[in-house]
Amino acid sequence: MADTERSPDIRASFRARLAGLDIVTKRPHDNPRIGARRSHRKGASIEFADYRRYSPGDDYRQIDWNIYGRSDDLFIKIREAEELLAVYFLIDCSASMDRGHSNKLDYAINLVSALSYIALSSRDTVSIACFSTRLNDEAGPFTGLRDASRLLEFLGSVRSTGETSLVAPMREYAARRVPTGVVFLISDLLSTGGNQGLGILAQRGHETVVLHLLDKEDLSHDVGDDVELVDCETGDRVRLSGDESSAERYAANLHRWLEQTSAFCARVGVRYQAVETDWPVEEVVLNRLRMKGVLA
């Protein structure tokens, strides 16, 4: 566990590029508050969306009389709705996150900082929660860039603790009466309980994006011969006779695990993106998440 204070920051040049991005939603959400974001629902904003033939019962105030004068047919204007998007960040703060060649928790906080900046720039609301075996610290909602400093201050205070569990914290979070929105789950997913928790938030109506952090330590079998492996979270031990076959088996296990996780996310409607901590945060945000359709 890192005892030092974290100081998340976003470089000015990076901030400028983030300001032009939006978090993409695929469907309307039930946020009653009106915001600055175009909604997939048709509403009463001033933004014109389309025409359609008049049907009895429609608001006759929406009839376009100019078209009637030209075509002797009744059409009504359809206008877009505008909504406020709720963006939630769930950060895995278990002990396994606070280690690695590049500290995964630091990387996660930098990633959240960047994504939060995009959301605040778009006047979306941002909420942040940390979890291990349960929900720990929470902050938000933050709205607008004026809340950015408070948000970064909270991120700087995040500490790692406990084991990773995906089921109990997700159930606890899903049970809350909050507007549905986009949930970013940032974790290394090294939970012995499996991936069952990943689908819980999607079932609640949230658009869930899993950012799976993979450190170089997770991707390789560089432990040497005849060692005793100790789980940093549980303290469990396993004796290992290192040889070529054990490295092959580890690689096979890793490959199978990534495939199973990705397939599971696809099956429950969760967008999944593996993120190696060697990759710069800028590249992940500006390229990979845009290519994935998470940002636009």
Place this chain on the structure above:
Amino acid sequence: MSWLAPAAFVWLALVGIMVAIYLLRPKRRRVVVPSLLLWIQEDPDSTGSTFWRWLRRHLLLILQVLALVALILSLARPEWLLDRRIRPDLVLVLDGSGRFGAPTSTVAPFERIKGAALEYTRDAGRGASISIVLATGLPELVAIREDGRTAVTKVIDRLGPGSGPADMTAALDVAQSILREGPGGSIAIFSDGRFEVDDPLLLARAGLIEIGSGLGRLSIETVVARPDRSGSIQVLVGVSSSSPEDREVEVAIRVGEAETRSRTLSVPSNARAVAIFDDVQGTGDIEAVLRGPGSSGGSTGAAFSRLPSRSEIRAAVISGEPSAYVRALDVLPNIIVQGIDPASYNPEARFDLYVFDRFVPEILPRASMIFFSPPAGNPYFDVDTEVTGSIPVEAHDAKILRFVDLTFLEPGESTAITVPDWSQPDLTLDGEAALFHGNFDGRLTIVASFDPVDAGMVDTAAFPIFIHNAVEWANPLRAVPGQLRSFKGDALALQPHPQATDIEITDPAGTKVETIKVVDSLSAGPFSVPGVYSLRQMANGRLLGEEDFTIHSPHSGDEPSPSKIELPPPPPLPSGTGEIQTEPAGLWTWFVLGALVVLGGEWVWFHRVRAAT
């Protein structure tokens, strides 16, 4: 459970040493990883209870300790007392004498022995452990304590008789040794009872299941064929009996492929009888068998004969007065005699037999020789002319003097000769020989120190008899000694003609089976087919003589006929399935086996299971 060597438990201290070494071993390097998720995905045990994790972690030590303890326990010689049901022993002794393997029988006698043995095991042998001894010349233990009847049947089925007399003493010794080592039981002898046992104790707990054709005590002794005056064949079959009762038997003969002729013969107890077949037609070998009266089966082995086909002996009498010798020789059949003066003696002349009278040549002929009164100073015999006290003479049991009346020998009229190494004396005078015979450098030689003319012998009946006996013994045209009977499987020692270079032998089917180069003494055979064989002696392609000899099949007449052993049937076996005995069972092999299994399990764990996690 008890321990025969409890001192071995001292080695248990090794267990402590092993555990200490295990605890002091270098620890593995610990590596902290984010999660064991990807390391133990296929190992559900690692998430099991603490006990199972501990067991897995120390499994190698536990297995090694177990193996060591098992080895130490085996050194302590553990023993377990077990109750075991002991089956009584039944030893079957099957008489495998050659006489039971007669090939001409409809059912070979040995098959009847095997049948009786199988029947006995089914009835009396129930509940017994059966051992089988085949009594032949060299007894063989062919089954030892078999409990399954199927195995016993298989063993008996594949048995066959031997080729000669059985050594029943040795066979019963083997059988008794089995009874001594086991819980008791009995010995069942399957035989016709015609065997001898040196030690009566060997017959303890033994009984006889008598097998026989009813002819067991009768045998063919001789078969002689001769042309009668009408030109047909007369066959004489001599039958001997060792039976205590008068018996009737059917004697059957067959000449070549001709029809079998038979007649019933009464044979007195312990005596001989001759069946005479006159006017026998046919050509070829003569085969004679004995059968039970009115029965086609149950015959003894066959005996064979053939009309004599003697070659003529060419004899020379080297004497100044050869007439007496020529007369005596001339009356013998199949001989051509010529008298020759000693001055005309030619050692290269082709005679088969020389009679030298008062003459010993410097160069001996390649022929049989009969010397009468060899002169002193000859190069071959040491003649003593001053014999005193020569009466009475001592005659040995020699065929040469058979039926010869020796009263012609007058005191003071004889000389004597020192007996050479190669000869045996037939008539002794004052410690030296008046007559001896032997094989002198490949030549059948008879030497008489006396002069039959001077002694007056030529005027007595003894002289032609003596000449007949001498020629009969010294006949060089007969290479097979006539006094021996030969059986299937025997080899024959041959006495070839001194001039012979090759010997050809033809089997009963007329096929030449052997050509022997004459070097010195030699033998022929063994012969596997019974019957009459032909033998031709050749001298560089020239036929010297031809003779027949018979190879007999083994039958009752071929073996000594000891008086029948009177034995009751075997004593019954103990009733039930046997008694229960408590006996110790050594367990150390099981402990060693257990240790090996544990070590094998450890190897598998280390190289297969553990390496896979």
